[in-house]
Amino acid sequence: MDCKSGCHASLYSSDFAYNFGYIILFNSEFTDNSRFVTYSTGAADGRVRVAQLDGLKVLNEFHEHTDTVWCLQFNASGDKLVSVSKDKCPDSMLPKKAKWLILCRNVRKLLLVSDRHPEVYEHFRSYPSVVANRQRQLYEEGTCLIHPFSLFCLIWNSCMIFINLTHIILSSLRLCYILEPLPCQSKIQTADKVLLCFHTACLFDIIAKLQTGYHEEPGCDVQMSRSNVAWRYIRRWCVVDLMSSLPIAYILLHQQIRNCRYILMAHCMPLLKILRIWTILDDLRTCVKVFTSSYIWQGSLRHMVIFLLSAHLCSCLLYICPVVCYYWHGVLPQGYLTFLKMNNANLTDIPLSVRYQKGIFIYFSAFFGTAFSMYRVYEADEVIVNSLIILYAALYTVYAGVFLIKVYFTKFNSTIRYHELMNQVEEYMRHKQFPPSLKKRVITFYNYNFQEKYFKEDAALDYLSEQLRNEVTMNTCYKLVNKAALFDGLSATVVGTVLGCLRPEVYLPDDLVVRAGDIGDCMYFIANGTVAVYSLKGVEICHLEDGAHFGEVALLMKDSKRVASVVAIEITQVYRLDAADFRHYVMTNQELHERIEVLASQRMHETVLLDESFKSKTKPKQDSPLNATTQ
Structure with a gap:
């Protein structure tokens, strides 16, 4: 233009x-x-x-x-x-x-696939794929359908987690605990009015499910065809959702139907929502991913919901036999629920809170394996119900135990493997008959190097890209970069290149790091610890601490010989830079090369002065009259 x-x-x-x-x-x-x-x-x-x-x-x-x-x-x-x-x-x-146009546009954006959905990149591998799917939804098909990875779907499913769980709890509570005094009466309770609101929300959820696309497996295309979406939902869950969402019990009670058998079946229909428990748990996992990606937190919350819901449903199941008899025959049978100690009183005369506390207590007793022996059971149907509760509690205990073991090994796997490694090391030292001092040094080395957490650093870094490995190295050596005056003012590219060539090493107290007179094939950077530097004559020159470096003088000299010895004073972690990498990266960078040259010449000068001073102090002793007489 x-x-x-x-x-x-x-x-x-x-x-x-x-x-x-x-x-x-x-x-x-x-x-x-x-x-x-x-x-x-x-x-x-x-x-x-x-x-x-x-x-x-x-x-x-x-x-x-x-x-x-x-x-x-x-x-x-x-x-x-x-x-x-x-x-x-x-x-x-x-x-x-117009404000309604702005509102419609914002609502339409909520229906599109969003990169803020916690599972969107598990299905789409890149942002362009997300944009392409958004265009496909807008221009090809599914313009008014809800994308399964949209913000609206995430928010709606998160709300339905609470609604469905509360619906199951209230429906079972209404069936087994809220009973009218005999004779059986058709009366709307407060719980029925609350359930009517949840039934309405569930009916809206059916409409939303008919308007929401689906995907079979990660990587497959999201199906946004209205006919395919509707047909798939009708074949799978439409009947269950519809039967559990219709407020039939409220309608019968409102019409004052006297046949209690119809009311019993109407109260049982919302319990079909239990069949959707795995869908609820999947939605819960997706919702938790918004806050944390930890498998332990996701699994723990999932099992906590299962445990609490099981406790409630089993406490309701304890009363199912007399409740069915109450609705079916219009009377409350005797001989049931001996743990309540009714003393010829009716079940309806006992407060709901007392009955619920007793039921929860019996479930926890079954969970710990002591329920059947706590009270007498006389009726065959009640024996069957109690047996089912005990069997379920035993199976769930095994299931929860397996999960806890898995969590334990996931959380403490590195610690367990470290102790296994230390057991092998101790057996090896015992077999080779190491002296106690050497055993102590070996154990100290492993404790410092692994910090009681076993890991394979090379295996963990092999899968990373080169740039990401450099970033990890920079983050690992950030103390070294901050304290080393050698890197002041250098670009991040140069520093990252040099740090990428470093190899970590650990020395224990009194370990000889380099020896004077040996051929130098590397230089060292001190990450943590203190070393002492000695001249050729054994004179202590100085101590070097965190951020210092040594060994560069030999790499700059023609004969490549060490001019000083370095001994670790405490446990010291250093990073080693080999001669080949030194010549390739350091010698080619003019600024870095000049800094090292200046520092090396200063150290050489200090070492020579100290050696000459040491000679001048020891020479008079050698030329004394005592030495002459002896000769």
């Missing part, structure tokens, strides 16, 4: 432009150095398109933003977005949009 200074352009809002994602330009102003474009909305696929008025011909596309912005500043050539800011034009220059 060839635009002169002060040129203005205007486009009017149209359905064609909105439906096909073209940006609507209003009062665009162009100057010599920059271009400001003020507009009302962005493209639905997250791109900004600059178009001409005639035919809406697209001239440029920009991918730098994904939401509505008001002012774009381009470079002089107009091919790159420089900045995004608020609108600098007066409000009168912008078209007025």
Whole structure:
């Protein structure tokens, strides 16, 4: 677009432009150095398109933003977005949009696939794939359907977790605990009114399920065809959801139906929602992923929900035999529930809280294997119910125990493997008859190196890219970078390249790191600890601590011989830079090479001075009269 200074352009809002994602330009102003474009909305696929008025011909596309912005500043050539800011034009220059149109657009965005969904990148491997699926939903099919990886689906399913669980708890509580005094009466209770609200929410959930796409496996295409979505839901869960969501019991009670058998079946129908427990748990796992990616937290919350729901349902199941008799025959049988100690009183005369506490207590007793022996059971059907509860409690105990063992080994696997390694080391030292002092040094080395957590560093880093490995190295050696004056002012690229060649080593107290006179094939950087430097004559020159380095003098000398010995004073962790890497990276960098050369010459000078001072002090002793007489 060839635009002169002060040129203005205007486009009017149209359905064609909105439906096909073209940006609507209003009062665009162009100057010599920059271009400001003020507009009302962005493209639905997250791109900004600059178009001409005639035919809406697209001239440029920009991918730098994904939401509505008001002012774009381009470079002089107009091919790159420089900045995004608020609108600098007066409000009168912008078209007025109805609030309901803005609301509809925001709701429509909630129905599209979102990169903020915690599982979206488990299915789509990249952001362009997310954008492509969003375009497919808008332009090809499923325009009004809900994407399974949309924010609306995430929020709605999270709310339905609470609604479905509460629905199951209240339905079972209404059936087994809330009983009218004999004779059986048709009366609407407070629980029925509350359940009516949950039934309504579940009916809306059925409508939402009929409008939500699905995917079979990760990597497969998301099915957004309305007919396929509806047919799949009808074949699978539509009947169960519909039967458990219809407020039939409320209708019968409202119509004052006297046949209690119909009321019993109506109260049992909402319990079909229990069949959807695995779907509820899957939605719970997805919701928890928003807050944490820890497998332990996800599994723990999942098993906690199962345990609490099981406790409630089993406490209700304890009363199912007399409750069925109550609704079916209109009387409360005797001989049941001996743990209540009713003393010829009716079940309805005992407060609900007491009955519920007793039922929960019996379940926990079954969970710990003591329920059947706690009270006498006389009726065959009650024996069967109690046996089922004990069997379920035993199976769940095994299931929960396996999970806890898995969590334990997941959490403490590295510690367990470390102790296994130390057992092998101790057996090896016992077999080779190590002296106690050497055993202590070996154990100290392993404790310092692993910190009681066994891991294979090379195996953990092999799968990472080179850039990510460099970042890990930079983060590992950040103390070294901060304390080493050698790296001050150097670019991050140079520092990262040098640190990527370092190899960690650990020395115990009194370990000889380098020996004077040996051929030098590397230099060292001290990460943690203290070393002492000695000259050729054995004179202590200095102590080096965190961030210091040594061994570079031999790499700069022609004969490559060490001019000093270095001994560890305490447990010291150093990073080793081999001679080949030193010549390739350090010698080729002029600034770094000059710093090392200056420092090496200073150390050489100090070492020579100390050696000469030591000679001058020891020479008079050698030339004393006592030595002469002896000779």
